[in-house]
Amino acid sequence: MKKFILTIFITIFSILLSFGQNIAELKQKAEQGDAWAQYNLGVCYANGDGVKKDFSEAVKWYRKAAEQGDVVAQYNLGLCYYKGKGIEKDFSEAVKWVRKAAEQGYAKAQYNLGVCYAVGNGVIQNNVKAYAWLLLALENGFENAKKAMDILEEKMTQAELDKALKLIENYRNGKFD
Numbered sequence: 168m169k170k171f172i173l174t175i176f177i178t179i180f181s182i183l184l185s186f187g188q189n190i191a192e193l194k195q196k197a198e199q200g201d202a203w204a205q206y207n208l209g210v211c212y213a214n215g216d217g218v219k220k221d222f223s224e225a226v227k228w229y230r231k232a233a234e235q236g237d238v239v240a241q242y243n244l245g246l247c248y249y250k251g252k253g254i255e256k257d258f259s260e261a262v263k264w265v266r267k268a269a270e271q272g273y274a275k276a277q278y279n280l281g282v283c284y285a286v287g288n289g290v291i292q293n294n295v296k297a298y299a300w301l302l303l304a305l306e307n308g309f310e311n312a313k314k315a316m317d318i319l320e321e322k323m324t325q326a327e328l329d330k331a332l333k334l335i336e337n338y339r340n341g342k343f344d
């Protein structure tokens with residue numbers, strides 16, 4: 168039994184030591200400008216994986232990766248602004264970053280941008296744009312968008328739905344407003 172406990176202890180210690188070395192390597196790559204490493208270091212700080220949980224540090228690393236065009240970092244940075252985690256809550260700034268990810272085809276961002284337009288958070292409320300972004304999210308595999316679209320459809324006129332369908336054609340062709 169003592170051997171078993173000792174084996175478990177050594178295994179856990181080895182894993183933790185290895186994880187610490189991986190964090191050090193990740194941080195080094197992030198500091199050298201590697202966007203993938205910057206994003207992942209941000210995730211580590213957001214979740215407290217291998218480092219002390221620190222949303223301010225997460226925001227710092229998400230921003231560095233987001234500024235290099237990392238889609239998920241852009242989305243996560245937008246969420247930090249939206250929720251006020253690690254940075255002051257700012258819906259307009261949240262929409263700015265979520266939009267960047269949405270325009271690159273990230274379905275979660277497209278969904279959240281649609282919701283922002285539906286309720287008017289960070290943008291002027293606009294059911295036509297909301298519906299178009301939600302439809303794009305649905306087309307890109309984000310199934311939750313269907314519920315939001317159904318709710319919007321009940322509020323929209325046929326003319327608004329027609330406008331949304333025209334707008335989605337622009338979005339599909341990379342022509343964003």
